[in-house]
Amino acid sequence: MKTILAIDLGKRNSVFCRLEASSLKPEYFKARTGPQKFHNIFAELDGSNSIVLFEVGSQAGWLCDMLRAMRIEFKVANVNHAAWKWTNNPNKSDKTDAHRLAMMYHHGFFPEVYVPVKSVRQKRSLIYYRQRIVKRLTLETRDSHQLKLKNPATLS
Known part of the structure; x- marks a missing residue:
């Protein structure tokens, strides 16, 4: 089955939510935000059977470039969408944001934005x-x- 890796990007640390599409059981881990560390994490993925999800922001550019070079499928979330508004999300944390990314993609409600x-x-x-x-x-x-x-x- 497909592996969904959702990332809540931070300036220093990022939270990852790995979700197997068959079981929908989330597995969380943290990592320092940086190209080398992310490359090591993405190298472990099966490129043909996984997708990486993350929010648009200042870090999205280099992350998209890396994933394109590694030929890993990815999607970038539009955080101006109603699903990300504080009134619709009173309990915001890095973990819940990463999990929400994965679940929205799994259920087909992922608000995607293009990064050139x-x-x-x-x-x-x-x-x-x-x-x-x-x-x-x-x-x-x-x-x-x-x-x-x-x-x-x-x-x-």
């Missing part, structure tokens, strides 16, 4: 950075122009 390849993410990041610089320069130019209009004699 690294080159596309880098290009989008560069475009966003450039837009922020242009916006900041425009604001500074406008502010200095406003000062000149308010005090024409002192700034000339």
Whole structure:
């Protein structure tokens, strides 16, 4: 049967929930968040008979790149979905988040989001950075122009 490995990513530590689709008995473990440790965990998986699930976030990019390189199927959850709202989830913890990911996938209610390849993410990041610089320069130019209009004699 298919093995579901759901991950609640954290800055330092991540919680894993391994779920066999046949028994639905969860097995939890923690690991330091980092490429080498995750690679070792993913190397133990049967790539053709398992799937990795995790939430979208700042760590999702390198994790997607690693899973694509290892040819392991993965899905990324959209955390803006109603299932992740605090009002629908009063008891939030790393364990319950990882378990919820696995169960939502198993029951077919997984709110998926697409994460593009690294080159596309880098290009989008560069475009966003450039837009922020242009916006900041425009604001500074406008502010200095406003000062000149308010005090024409002192700034000339």
